[in-house]
Amino acid sequence: MEGGASLGVSFDVIQQASLEDMMSGNQGTSALASYDETALSYIAAVYHSMKEEIRRNAPGATPIKRRGGSQVTQQTVGDLSALPGTISFSQEYVSGELTQNIFTITQKIQKKVTGTRSVTQPSEMFPVLPGSYLPLNNPALEFIKYVCQVLSLDPNISNQMNKLKRDLLRLVDVGEFSDAAQFRDPCQSYVLPEVICHHCNFCRDLDLCKDPSIGQDGSVLPQWFCSNCQAQYETESIEMALVEALQKKLMSYTLQDLVCSKCKGVKEANMPLYCNCAGDFELTFSTKSFSEQITVFQSISSHYNMSFLGETIEWLLAMSPHLISKTR
Secondary structure, eight states, X not given: OOHHHHHHXXXXXXXXXXXXXXXXXXXXXXXXXXXXXXXXXXXXXXXXXXXXXXXXXXXXXXXXXXXXXXXXXXXXXXXGGGOHHHHHHHHHHIIIIIHHHHHHHHHHHHHHHHHOOOSOOGGGGSOOOTTBOSOOOOHHHHHHHHHHHHHTTSGGGHXXXXXXXXXXXXXXXXXXXXXXXXXXXXXXXXEEEEEEOTTTOOEEEEETTTSOOBOTTSOBOSOOBOTTTOOBOOHXXXXXXXHHHHHHHHHHHHTOOEEETTTOOBOOOSSOSBOTTSOBEEESSOHHHHHHHHHHHHHHHHHTTOHHHHHHHHHHHHHOGGGTGGGO
């Protein structure tokens, strides 16, 4: 929600569709559904407040303010979220109704998780995507972190959200400055560029980790669909593109230059052990970063049953045993 432009886009979407329609997507857990409802309810409330503020300040709304109406309109177009009425409404809404709702939802999530007699482990309650890598085992804590992170994007309510997050973390017995309270993206990303649909020739970038095809039951389907014509992409073509991308990354890693850790100069001769400035040489592209990318490819091949990609990764790890420890 940085600036009025981004707010306006979200509000236009809400104006055309109800909250129920927007929440009809993947809801693997009650925490995820509550997150959608909380974030969208705030956007909708601010949107309606903004519309009312614009209507009151519109040219001709009141004869006394007619002379300054054009200036207000220009300010409104420039930054919708900076209207005084909208700012005060947002802060009051967060401090009042939204805080009460989030506290209620958090308590319900805690009660549901601790009171269940199911053999399901807390970590199994979270949806698993190809890019999932963080150990998640506390639905209430994750709900708090995600909601507060998203709503904090609005600079008008940053102080209110900081206080709310501190109180919510106290509710779940987590320290404000502990590692568990820090927000981290729970899903890694790998974007395959310029994927072309063979039916309509529509070209787009496809995030194979964060944008998988989701079934009605929340399961991950082993295929993707074109966002333009809804035709199914050829999984074999995507797999071949991934194998080619992996081979290019391997070649770049193998043929990379060595750089000095002190002066950052590129190593020119093969024999010297140290740079002229007495610094050590190190890899331009670290082994850890390369291993993390291999892990992402492994996850994609496992989720979508890409056997050829999996065999390529196994061969790579067999030829480079030092990468195995880094990928675990």
